[in-house]
Amino acid sequence: MDICVFCSAYSLDDRYTVPAKEFATLLGERGHTLVWGGSDAGLMGVLADNVKAAGGRLVGILVELLAHKAYRGADELVMTADLAARKAALLERADAVVVLVGGLGTLDELTEVLELKKHGLHSKPIVVLDSEGFYDGLRSQLTRMEAEGFLPRPLDELVFFAQDADSALAYLETAGEASAA
Numbered sequence: 001m002d003i004c005v006f007c008s009a010y011s012l013d014d015r016y017t018v019p020a021k022e023f024a025t026l027l028g029e030r031g032h033t034l035v036w037g038g039s040d041a042g043l044m045g046v047l048a049d050n051v052k053a054a055g056g057r058l059v060g061i062l063v064e065l066l067a068h069k070a071y072r073g074a075d076e077l078v079m080t081a082d083l084a085a086r087k088a089a090l091l092e093r094a095d096a097v098v099v100l101v102g103g104l105g106t107l108d109e110l111t112e113v114l115e116l117k118k119h120g121l122h123s124k125p126i127v128v129l130d131s132e133g134f135y136d137g138l139r140s141q142l143t144r145m146e147a148e149g150f151l152p153r154p155l156d157e158l159v160f161f162a163q164d165a166d167s168a169l170a171y172l173e174t175a176g177e178a179s180a181a
């Protein structure tokens with residue numbers, strides 16, 4: 001599968017780096033392709049290094065503004081004119097989306113793919129890897145939206161919250177098989 005991963009562009013401590021490395025290693029070992037922001041910055045660079053070391057393929061979708069942070073060693077790099085075009089290209093190139101820990105950029109990317117899915121504009125699986133309970137607050141907010149009538153469809157049709165790398169990839173691989181059948 002071609003798996004788009006959104007995550008922090010900052011360097012983080014082991015509580016967050018170790019689960020990201022585990023996920024990247026599994027992704028590479030299982031022969032998937034990483035589709036990501038194409039940067040060597042922070043966790044994005046750690047992710048790419050570990051996918052590559054495990055034998056996975058790397059497709060980076062860059063934006064001109066951040067071209068100086070391009071990851072050297074990607075199998076393919078695509079340049080987009082602006083952040084909006086990049087988000088569209090990332091989703092277009094991927095079979096599924098995984099969200100690791102991140103800040104406002106990651107949150108923006110997650111809410112965009114959720115909103116597009118909510119409107120039926122794509123049906124790609126979306127997994128949030130909830131390392132260290134980082135996304136517990138977001139999950140609680142989304143659950144309240146669902147309970148109080150702010151979502152037009154069940155939350156579990158929109159997103160799966162995984163506790164570890166294994167369950168994140170198992171969910172994607174099962175969803176991928178189901179959509180191919």
Ligand SMILES: C/C(=C\CNc1ncnc2c1ncn2[C@@H]1O[C@H](COP(=O)(O)O)[C@@H](O)[C@H]1O)CO
Nearest residue numbers: 006007008009037039041066102103104105106
């Ligand atoms: C931090 C520095 C440069 C940032 N470089 C980036 N290169 C590529 N993509 C980026 C960059 N910064 C943000 N993004 C995108 O947003 C997400 C991360 O944002 P967050 O706010 O850190 O969560 C990520 O998924 C990218 O797509 C200087 O060293």
